[in-house]
Amino acid sequence: MAVARKALLAGVGGALVLALAVLFFAWSGLYNVAASRPHWALTRWFLDFGLRRSVATHSASITPPKLDDKNLVILGAGHFDAGCAPCHGAPGGHSDPIVDRMLPAPPELNRAASNWSTEQLFWIVKHGLKFTGMPAWVAQQRDDEVWAVVAFLRALPQMSASQYRLFAIGDPEPRPNDGAEIARNGMTMEALTRCVRCHRGDARPRSALVPRLAGQSQAYVERALRDFASGSRPSGIMEPIAVALDAAAITALSAYYAGAPNPAPSAPPIESNADQIARGKDIATQGVAETGVPPCLVCHGDARAPSFPKLDGQYAPYIVGQIDLWKRGLRTKSGYGAIMGTIASRLTDEQAQDVAAYFASVAAPPAEKLKPPIPPSRHGGRRAR
Amino acid sequence: MRDRQRFLRIARAASACLVLAGCEGVQSTLAPTGPQAQHIAQLFWVMVAGSGAILLVVTLLTAIALFAPPRRRAFLAGDTVVLAGGLVFPVVMLSALLVYGLVMLGAGPGRMAASPVGIEVAGERWWWRVVYRDAGAAVESANELRIPLGRAVEIELSSDNVIHSFWAPRLAGKLDMIPGRKTVLTLSAETAGVSRGQCAEYCGGAHALMAFNVVAMPPNEYDEWRLREFQPAQEPTTQQTRAGKALFLSHGCGACHTIRGTPAAGRLGPDLTHLGGRISIGAVILATDEASIARWITHNQDIKPGNLMPAFDIFSESELLALSRYLASLR
Numbered sequence: 139m140a141v142a143r144k145a146l147l148a149g150v151g152g153a154l155v156l157a158l159a160v161l162f163f164a165w166s167g168l169y170n171v172a173a174s175r176p177h178w179a180l181t182r183w184f185l186d187f188g189l190r191r192s193v194a195t196h197s198a199s200i201t202p203p204k205l206d207d208k209n210l211v212i213l214g215a216g217h218f219d220a221g222c223a224p225c226h227g228a229p230g231g232h233s234d235p236i237v238d239r240m241l242p243a244p245p246e247l248n249r250a251a252s253n254w255s256t257e258q259l260f261w262i263v264k265h266g267l268k269f270t271g272m273p274a275w276v277a278q279q280r281d282d283e284v285w286a287v288v289a290f291l292r293a294l295p296q297m298s299a300s301q302y303r304l305f306a307i308g309d310p311e312p313r314p315n316d317g318a319e320i321a322r323n324g325m326t327m328e329a330l331t332r333c334v335r336c337h338r339g340d341a342r343p344r345s346a347l348v349p350r351l352a353g354q355s356q357a358y359v360e361r362a363l364r365d366f367a368s369g370s371r372p373s374g375i376m377e378p379i380a381v382a383l384d385a386a387a388i389t390a391l392s393a394y395y396a397g398a399p400n401p402a403p404s405a406p407p408i409e410s411n412a413d414q415i416a417r418g419k420d421i422a423t424q425g426v427a428e429t430g431v432p433p434c435l436v437c438h439g440d441a442r443a444p445s446f447p448k449l450d451g452q453y454a455p456y457i458v459g460q461i462d463l464w465k466r467g468l469r470t471k472s473g474y475g476a477i478m479g480t481i482a483s484r485l486t487d488e489q490a491q492d493v494a495a496y497f498a499s500v501a502a503p504p505a506e507k508l509k510p511p512i513p514p515s516r517h518g519g520r521r522a523r
Numbered sequence: 524m525r526d527r528q529r530f531l532r533i534a535r536a537a538s539a540c541l542v543l544a545g546c547e548g549v550q551s552t553l554a555p556t557g558p559q560a561q562h563i564a565q566l567f568w569v570m571v572a573g574s575g576a577i578l579l580v581v582t583l584l585t586a587i588a589l590f591a592p593p594r595r596r597a598f599l600a601g602d603t604v605v606l607a608g609g610l611v612f613p614v615v616m617l618s619a620l621l622v623y624g625l626v627m628l629g630a631g632p633g634r635m636a637a638s639p640v641g642i643e644v645a646g647e648r649w650w651w652r653v654v655y656r657d658a659g660a661a662v663e664s665a666n667e668l669r670i671p672l673g674r675a676v677e678i679e680l681s682s683d684n685v686i687h688s689f690w691a692p693r694l695a696g697k698l699d700m701i702p703g704r705k706t707v708l709t710l711s712a713e714t715a716g717v718s719r720g721q722c723a724e725y726c727g728g729a730h731a732l733m734a735f736n737v738v739a740m741p742p743n744e745y746d747e748w749r750l751r752e753f754q755p756a757q758e759p760t761t762q763q764t765r766a767g768k769a770l771f772l773s774h775g776c777g778a779c780h781t782i783r784g785t786p787a788a789g790r791l792g793p794d795l796t797h798l799g800g801r802i803s804i805g806a807v808i809l810a811t812d813e814a815s816i817a818r819w820i821t822h823n824q825d826i827k828p829g830n831l832m833p834a835f836d837i838f839s840e841s842e843l844l845a846l847s848r849y850l851a852s853l854r
Contacts, residue, residue, distance in 0.1 A: 425778065430791055430831050432778030441786070443773035445837070473836035477775075480833035 173241035189267065193254070197261035205256065205289040209455060212305045212345035214290025216336035217283070217375045219306035222247070225271070228306065230299030242270055251292045259288045277372035279468050282459065284374070286347070305344065308335045331382050333391065340398040346453035352398035357444040359392035361474070370471040418496025421489055429484045434493060445474065449497040457494035461485060550719040552692040556739065557712045559695040562627045573620065584608075628696070639675035639709060642668060646680070646687030646700040646722070648831060649729035650793060650806045655752065662753050663781070665793030666735045666806045668720075669752075671745035672712055680706045688724035691737050697723045712739035719807060728829030734807035755784030756796045756853050767849025770842055779832070782853065792832060800854040805830075816847040 163169065177185065219228060225237050225244040237244060250259060264284045266274035275284050297305075337343055337351045351359060365371035366380035383391065425433040436442075438449045449457065461482045463469045470479035485493070548554035555561040587596050598604060643654040653664045668691075670676045680689050682700040690697035695710040722733040740748060759765045768785065771777065777787025783796040798804070801811055805827050809815035819826060820843065821836045838846060 425789075425791070427791065432775070432789060432791055436778035436789070437775035441773060442775070443770075446775070473834075477833040477835060477837070480831075 173239060176241070189270075193258050193261055193267075196265075197255070197257040200257040200260055202256045202260065202288070203285060205285065205292060207289065209345040209347045210286045210289035211293045212290075213283075213336065213347045213375075214286035214288070215302065215305035216345070216348075217287060218290050219335060220330045220332075221375075221378065222287070223306075229294070229297060229302040240271055244271065247291055248295050251295060256288060256292065259291055260284055263287050263291075276374035276377050279372050279466075280374055282463075306335060308332075308338060331379055331387075333379075333395075337395075343453075346455040347459060348453070349456050350452055351395040354395055354448055355444040355446070356392045356396035358447040359395055360388055361445060361472075362447075363388045363392070365472050365475075371475065372468055414492050414495045415499045417489075418492035418494070421485075421493050422496050426484070426489065431481060431484045431489070434497075438497075450500040452497055454491070454494035454498040457497055458490050461490040461494070548693070549717070550692050550721060555693055556714040556716065556718060557694045557710055559710045560693055563696055566624055566627045569623065570620070573616075577616070639677040640671060641677050641679065642670070643679045643681070644668070644689060644700075646682040646684070646689070646726070648684055648727055649722070649733040649827075651689075651733070651735045652793070653735075655749070657749075657753060660753060662783070662796070663794035664752065664797065664801065666803065667801045668735065668737045669745060669748055670710075670712055670737060670739050671742045672715055672739055673742070675709055675711050678708045678710070680708060685726045686724050687722050687726050687733070689720065690723040691718060691720035691735075693718040694720075694737060699724060712737070715739050715741055717802065729827050732806060732808060732827050732830075736802050736807055738802070751800070751854075752797060756782045758784075759849055759852065763845045764849040764852050766842075767845035767847070770838070770846045771849060774835070774837070776835075795850060795853060798853045799851045811851065813844070813847045813851045816850050817843050820847065 176182070223231065224234070225240075226247045227233055227237075227244075229248070254262065260281075262272065264275045264278070264281070266272045277283065294302075333351070336345065336348045340352045342350055362371065363380045363383060366373055366376040367383070369377060380388075421431065422434040422438075425431045434449070437446045442448075460469065464475070464479045464482035465485075467479065469475040482490075552560065552567065553564055555564045584599065588599055641656060643656070645652040645654070651666050653666070653668055655662050655664070668678075678689070680698055680700040681704070682702050684702065686702065687700040688697045689700055689708060691710070694712060695708055698706050698708045700706065716739060718737050718739075720735045720737055722730055726733065759768050771782070772785060772787060777785070777789050779789040779792035781788050781790065781794045781796065783794070787795075798816075799811060803809060804811050804815055804819055805823065808826055809819060820838070821834060823830060823832050824834045
């Protein structure tokens with residue numbers, strides 16, 4: 139009995155002394171936190187080991203959706219170039235000497251898909267990593283957006299630099315080569331707020347998950363950007379962009395898109411047959427009386443107020459995705475969102491696909507007659523790598 | 524614990540209100556305004572008096588059996604008393620009351636004058652769709668029945684969703700509205716005025732807030748009203764109400780609501796052609812005026828939780844005023 143007691147006392151005493159020693163070491167400031175000096179091999183191994191185990195354990199219960207979809211890859215590429223490439227670099231880019239001095243240095247991601255499983259990539263992009271500088275996803279509810287980035291990361295190793303530039307930055311435009319202009323505005327091609335990288339100007343977006351803005355109501359685009367900026371419409375992709383725009387830029391941008399000629403009617407990018415389109419047309423023009431679905435076209439047709447969006451010629455996957463967000467309660471915080479949220483909750487998944495197919499099949503009407511479009515501000519946000 | 528106490532206090536206050544509402548009489552079976560309800564009230568009082576008298580006699584006999592000296596209570600054990608009190612009296616009494624009850628309840632419609640006024644009422648979630656027909660034309664109203672004094676009114680009840688029950692206590696008994704069937708209730712009013720009715724069969728979320736008004740009017744006033752009711756909506760006369768009409772049409776209201784004479788032809792919600800002429804909105808929740816209409820547009824989910832109209836909290840103050848003023852002007 140007495141022996142056991144003594145051993146216990148000695149153990150507690152030893153632990154106390156050790157804790158005090160650790161505390162003293164931290165207090166003394168002798169440990170060097172400088173990023174200019176690399177970790178010891180042992181520290182490095184230990185941190186890496188802990189990180190890999192934590193990611194593996196926490197991502198164990200994730201089930202990935204179908205990811206080999208070009209639309210997801212292109213959407214992910216657009217965000218990657220604006221949100222990730224500044225630190226992680228991109229195909230065909232140059233390493234940034236400032237970023238290179240981070241500790242740990244952000245890894246180049248063309249090997250990410252072979253180093254991490256799909257689930258682990260998702261977990262890292264969504265939650266970020268403590269003490270590494272890797273941020274969590276801005277809109278934690280938007281798993282769909284995180285998956286787009288994961289789909290892109292999986293496709294990245296096979297992507298050539300020119301293909302990447304097409305997906306992520308858009309049409310090859312003449313880069314600024316006027317010295318004075320570069321001196322004033324920098325290399326604006328990489329600006330975060332460069333809408334055309336995903337939405338393009340007067341052409342159709344390359345990803346069917348991206349809304350077509352050319353010819354959209356000005357009031358609606360303005361409202362959407364304000365909702366993104368205020369966080370009432372959660373999106374890890376659009377929130378940072380909308381926050382970087384001031385009121386004048388929002389007005390100018392929406393006026394530009396409202397006046398931009400809407401491109402030629404699209405062939406529906408998903409397989410939708412005439413039956414589906416006919417069913418969708420019924421819902422759009424008559425509604426579904428039994429379940430309380432009003433006809434879509436009363437708000438989204440020609441007689442609508444400009445604050446309601448035009449849906450004609452919009453991609454079906456985009457419409458279906460947004461209806462799904464409403465059903466999940468992610469777009470219901472604004473006054474308009476609350477209205478559509480009520481209606482979306484009454485649509486079955488099949489009905490949502492039907493109406494989406496219908497709207498995708500309708501030729502977009504000519505652009506609004508507005509004052510001559512104001513060109514988008516060339517003033518960009520942060521510089522990309 | 525505090526929450527529980529508060530809840531109990533609210534519950535008690537609410538039940539007290541209900542009792543008081545009964546006394547007030549707008550929805551009281553005991554304050555009948557027509558012969559059908561009078562029969563029910565009379566039946567009720569006869570039953571109360573009869574059962575009261577029987578209770579008194581039984582109590583008296585029990586007291587005798589318990590407390591009277593053995594000599595006095597001996598008669599209770601006799602065959603005659605047992606047979607008469609236990610068998611003959613209940614059979615005769617209950618049969619008499621049954622016959623009386625049947626005669627009373629069946630008495631109404633038969634004695635009515637021919638050519639009743641027809642009204643169709645459909646139970647919706649959670650409001651009443653009221654249809655008046657006239658030589659091929661049909662107009663709709665909501666949550667308000669207008670009937671002429673002294674004439675039989677035949678109300679055809681239906682529902683295409685769940686079971687509701689139509690109950691205007693001051694005019695008649697309740698009658699269920701069953702999906703797939705039509706039921707007919709005949710009633711008439713002898714006193715002019717407004718009485719309140721209520722859905723009397725639980726029908727989902729906002730059941731308790733599914734009420735209606737019955738307005739009994741002298742025949743000449745009724746005829747005038749009916750003439751107006753069959754007209755399309757009034758055109759707005761001021762710039763503000765014209766703006767209100769434009770807002771109504773451009774902001775999707777017409778997807779669910781009809782205003783006859785405009786492109787708005789939705790059938791999911793109540794017909795608003797003569798909204799301003801109705802006593803209440805929201806199925807007897809708010810008195811019809813600009814302020815209530817504005818509140819309903821923006822905050823209907825707070826006023827009547829779970830109702831099927833989404834809140835339209837999207838208008839500027841001046842837009843909301845224009846819209847509600849336009850709707851209130853539709854008399």
